[in-house]
Amino acid sequence: MRIAKGPPKAFSRPAGSVPRMVDLRTEIAGVALRNPTMLASGFLDETGGSMARVYQAGAGAVVTKSVGPVPREGYPNPTIVEVDAGLLNAVGLPNPGIIEYEREVKRAQAAGAVIIGSVYGKDAEEYAAVAAKMSRYGVQAIELNLSCPHAKGLGTEIAQDESAVRDFTRAVKDVVDVPVFPKLSPNVQDIATFAVAAEEGGADGIVAVNTLKAMAITPELKIPSLANKYGGLSGPALRPIGVRAVYDICERVHIPVIGVGGVGSGRDALEYIMAGASAVQIGTAIISRGLGVFNEITKEMAFLLEEAGFRSVPEAIGVAHA
Amino acid sequence: MPRIQVVPLLEIVRETPTTMTYRFRADLGGQPGQFLMVWIPRYDELPMALSYLGAVKGITVRDYGDATHALAVFNAGDRIGVRGPYGNVFRLDGQSVLAVGGGSGMASMIAAIEAFAQQGARVVTTVGAKTAEELLFVDRANGAGQVHIATDDGSRGFHGFAPALADKLLDRDPVGQIITCGPERMMYAVVDLARKRGIPVQASLERYMKCGIGICDACVLDDKLVCWDGPIFTGDQLEGSEDFGHFRRDKSGRRIPV
Numbered sequence: 001m002r003i004a005k006g007p008p009k010a011f012s013r014p015a016g017s018v019p020r021m022v023d024l025r026t027e028i029a030g031v032a033l034r035n036p037t038m039l040a041s042g043f044l045d046e047t048g049g050s051m052a053r054v055y056q057a058g059a060g061a062v063v064t065k066s067v068g069p070v071p072r073e074g075y076p077n078p079t080i081v082e083v084d085a086g087l088l089n090a091v092g093l094p095n096p097g098i099i100e101y102e103r104e105v106k107r108a109q110a111a112g113a114v115i116i117g118s119v120y121g122k123d124a125e126e127y128a129a130v131a132a133k134m135s136r137y138g139v140q141a142i143e144l145n146l147s148c149p150h151a152k153g154l155g156t157e158i159a160q161d162e163s164a165v166r167d168f169t170r171a172v173k174d175v176v177d178v179p180v181f182p183k184l185s186p187n188v189q190d191i192a193t194f195a196v197a198a199e200e201g202g203a204d205g206i207v208a209v210n211t212l213k214a215m216a217i218t219p220e221l222k223i224p225s226l227a228n229k230y231g232g233l234s235g236p237a238l239r240p241i242g243v244r245a246v247y248d249i250c251e252r253v254h255i256p257v258i259g260v261g262g263v264g265s266g267r268d269a270l271e272y273i274m275a276g277a278s279a280v281q282i283g284t285a286i287i288s289r290g291l292g293v294f295n296e297i298t299k300e301m302a303f304l305l306e307e308a309g310f311r312s313v314p315e316a317i318g319v320a321h322a
Numbered sequence: 323m324p325r326i327q328v329v330p331l332l333e334i335v336r337e338t339p340t341t342m343t344y345r346f347r348a349d350l351g352g353q354p355g356q357f358l359m360v361w362i363p364r365y366d367e368l369p370m371a372l373s374y375l376g377a378v379k380g381i382t383v384r385d386y387g388d389a390t391h392a393l394a395v396f397n398a399g400d401r402i403g404v405r406g407p408y409g410n411v412f413r414l415d416g417q418s419v420l421a422v423g424g425g426s427g428m429a430s431m432i433a434a435i436e437a438f439a440q441q442g443a444r445v446v447t448t449v450g451a452k453t454a455e456e457l458l459f460v461d462r463a464n465g466a467g468q469v470h471i472a473t474d475d476g477s478r479g480f481h482g483f484a485p486a487l488a489d490k491l492l493d494r495d496p497v498g499q500i501i502t503c504g505p506e507r508m509m510y511a512v513v514d515l516a517r518k519r520g521i522p523v524q525a526s527l528e529r530y531m532k533c534g535i536g537i538c539d540a541c542v543l544d545d546k547l548v549c550w551d552g553p554i555f556t557g558d559q560l561e562g563s564e565d566f567g568h569f570r571r572d573k574s575g576r577r578i579p580v
């Protein structure tokens with residue numbers, strides 16, 4: 001097998017294929033993945049055609065755009081602004097609504113994609129109703145976007161209320177048969193307590209972290225750069241925060257964790273794996289590395305794991321806690 | 323990662339009753355067919371084709387909504403934000419080309435029309451518009467080669483749509499390739515006639531965009547992104563498309579008729 005791009009210089013070795021000795025497969029709450037990279041929610045996942053394309057480009061799974069009960073246009077532009085170490089976005093949860101979204105899920109499924117359906121709502125009932133529909137479309141798992149700005153608490157995120165995280169998780173668990181993965185916000189004092197709340201609610205896994213609340217201002221115009229003023233920071237700047245969050249969470253819960261935040265290389269992914277994540281999600285790195293990023297990161301992980309003496313991804317999960 | 327540049331408008335030129343050109347200096351490249359994301363502060367950020375390349379760049383904008391209406395009252399010295407250039411470019415191959423433009427679509431093609439001429443290709447342009455006063459960049463196209471006019475109301479030139487005029491011209495004057503930009507139904511007809519005649523065609527498409535950099539999935543056409551894979555698509559790429567000429571996405575991602 002010929003590979004398009006060799007391993008990174010720092011880990012150079014004779015040109016060749018992915019090490020056959022390393023098993024890149026992983027598994028999260030019964031969901032089998034061909035490799036530990038997933039498409040993070042919010043990137044190229046509003047339409048079935050794009051999700052199919054990302055899966056075909058090498059992602060182990062794709063997480064959908066967060067879908068709610070009814071269509072939503074999102075915020076006006078500018079909705080993104082590139083900053084030194086990442087991306088600020090306030091796209092505002094645009095989505096065609098759960099009814100119309102069936103078409104998109106079906107199209108991605110036709111391409112064989114492993115799909116995790118991300119949902120939001122304004123209260124526990126709405127989360128449950130949307131998740132129930134999403135699961136009937138045949139997704140392999142449900143991710144709960146708990147950072148919906150229009151949720152209970154007016155202006156605050158559900159992910160900042162431990163009892164809401166517990167209750168919403170339980171409400172969704174009651175109506176679906178697939179695994180449920182609440183996605184937690186880093187905008188809290190102690191994220192691990194929220195992971196514990198999710199576990200108490202019956203979560204099958206945790207996704208950490210969502211974007212970090214942030215702002216950019218354009219001095220020449222004296223106004224915030226995003227139409228929504230506030231946005232979520234993703235990309236390299238978020239990675240040390242995400243790694244810390246995953247590390248803390250893994251100290252406190254017994255369910256698997258999916259790490260997300262600034263993964264742009266195999267080495268970055270291994271930080272999350274060694275902090276305790278079973279898989280990683282990738283989004284912002286698509287901007288700099290293109291859709292080949294999933295295959296490339298998988299290969300980089302294989303070389304690094306082999307070099308470190310691991311034969312599989314599960315062997316490396318959480319080793320930094322030792 | 324490139325940051326947005328805030329630049330003062332140097333010159334504003336009224337091209338037609340509804341269309342203005344805004345000139346500015348910005349430290350970015352740009353080739354024929356590429357676009358910028360243009361921030362109209364406090365209103366919106368929109369994809370706009372570069373109608374002028376070189377040191378003093380230009381965008382040419384039809385006033386069709388709140389943000390472009392706000393931009394229409396900007397004066398020289400007022401500032402906009404620009405980022406880019408984004409998207410692919412027109413391939414400038416061949417000895418002869420027919421450019422079929424409709425309405426403000428000429429803004430996306432005029433740099434390519436001039437670039438074809440500069441490298442010695444024979445350029446024929448059909449400029450189409452609703453009425454004579456809405457014809458855009460006729461003089462610049464004239465400077466690059468032969469021009470034929472079509473108006474919907476017959477107020478100047480051929481009375482009818484640009485594809486019908488193009489079809490007539492191709493009967494008596496075959497060309498090596500076709501480029502087109504304008505209303506999508508017009509481009510659909512142009513791509514169709516090019517395919518029937520076996521002439522390679524490139525069409526510059528337009529979709530609602532949020533990010534412009536290939537991540538938000540708003541501008542999807544089938545499984546392609548207009549901002550990243552396009553905006554220019556070949557006839558071969560568009561053959562068999564379920565969306566081209568038929569469907570686009572609204573701001574929420576719902577699939578709606580073009």
